[in-house]
Amino acid sequence: MATQVTTKEKHLKVEIINKTYVKPQKPLGRKEYQLVTFDLPYIAFYYNQKLIIYKGGVEEFEETVEKLIDGLKVVLVEFHQLAGKLDKDDDGVFKVVYDDDMDGVEVFSAVAVDTASADLMDEEGTIKLKELVPYNGVLNMEGLHRPLLSIQITKLKDGLVLGCAFNHAILDGTSTWHFMSSWAQTCSGSKSISAVPFLDRTQARNTRVKLDLTPPAQTNGHSNGDTNGDANATQPPAPAPLREKIFKFSESAIDKVKEKVNANPPEGSTKPFSTFQSLSTHIWHAVTRARNLKPEDYTVFTVFADCRKRVDPPMPDRYFGNLIQAIFTVTAAGLLQANRPEFAASMIQKAIDMHDAKAIEARNKEWESNPIIFQYKDAGVNCVAVGSSPRFKVYDVDFGFGKPESVRSGANNRFDGMVYLYQGKSGGKSIDVEISLDASAMENLEKDKEFVIQE
Template structure:
């Protein structure tokens, strides 16, 4: 298999999932399986590096911090290795809580459920910096504000267009969930070099009718409000409630076929890593946390504010999205490797 056979097809080939170890593993499996696995797959004209890491120990910020630091160590000259951003390993806990957490569960079946995703299509869509700037300008103009961000505008586009592609009843509640970093929102703030898991999700909520009848700006404002309301107070209120009634995150319970989930971030330094083989030519995510409506964000190969989105949908919904004029007017073909 060649790089082109992975990179060129419209859909991400199913074989890519086999390039990652720990397929269908849960965080709980870290009791018996490695917390980190690097699988190298040799292709005819290159290699594929598949990195799997237990989500209990890292979030996206720490995942890429690890890879960036590993790259920095590799590129260091001689034996003088000094990381520009040393990881901070001291665990953060709310006052009066931790470091040992006793959970009120007596058997693993109470906290484990295995999620089996349906057959999905995965496709990477590219959004140029110019296209995203237009979306942002449109959203802010429609809502008469200047506070809506580029990513909120792009997420609102996905929310609207996927909802339309799924042909939901107009009174159906739909949600757009955004993975969000807690570090800068806490008081005092956690350092961006905090190595661990400090993420949450915020949610925009609307009926399908509201979402499609209102403007892109209206949808983006719902997401903006969800983000700005995720404050230190909101984080601690959630933690206080969790302490009173602990629960364990389970994908099978979190998946909502009426909603989408925006994960990862185009701000992560993904293409800056170097391990003696040159710059990566493309990024693809593995099989973990994939479900109908999941969207993974990457910076584009050339950088400059462009974004690639790896979208997972049921085949008929993906076909409808590919025919959606609002969506395809904003999206273009991703970088093609030569």
């Protein structure tokens, strides 16, 4: 039965026309993978949502959906964890389990008859986008009885939207885009993928941690809307209204930011600040100004750093799972703003450089001795928290009907100060900065000529 969802404010009508489940194209038997210390802190985050907007693929929409499903069957042979479920062993240790009898990946096809790709490109926030991606407001813990990946393919007037909801307890951004690029490869005619995922998480950490958590009640109703009914018990109180906006930094703008931050290198410094460190400093300063903080107020900069090359022994880039840790830097707002940008950049650079195998091991041991389940917004007071990475080649995800027009994050896991960095569509060093802020702070940020660099 078709389900129609309407967002009155934006007049977006999405009709779900079909739902199916997709399994690997051949039997694999039963496979189990223990979740490790790098995975478990994210069990109380929400599903991680990504949206990719295309202009192609609409002429023969049914054939396009079939092609995407056929490619999905192929790629799931290697990425079969995404077709499984969360479970616990007899000792209460979380694991991801795949079995041929499981449903597999959930796939919706839908139509937004009155919407063109340009309508979505102009959308700054996520009100309209929420209807284009599954599992809004669904916690990762619900992977005990939900698919670990849900996909919605929505036909537009002149293209389509691919909306994916990934269970963040089993993979990070690197693994997400490894899967997406591999799926695109199979849909473009490749018989095999270029990088087979490395699936043994215990090679990165083999400590068994029991989490005494009560699983959430299974939600009812269509899974593509905000959860309701019994699921409300799993939801935290609604946060204050946020505004979301994408700030596009061209290659020349990035060069200007980097030049400014590197103009006065700290005494004794021999290592220039990277593009990431320079842009992070630029954002941290601007958001702190926009918030009108008192000089004595603390502000925290948080980055979710990829630890694949930092652990001992190093793990391959194709390691499938979470291999990230949050790195924190804190200072007083007055001190941040009274100093030149290299002050903040030095703190960020030092925190990242010091997060080596020894620091990672110490963090893991500390967490294992007292496991703390983070909420998605626990990134620090007055924080700027950076996720995703402009290194992910998101605009190369071509399923055979053209490169993306836009890549966005969904509404889940957003809070005041959350920043997502994406490769810019124009290529080169261009970067899209997707920021969520308190509405008044966002208004100030938009007017900040120092932040919004004029070309």
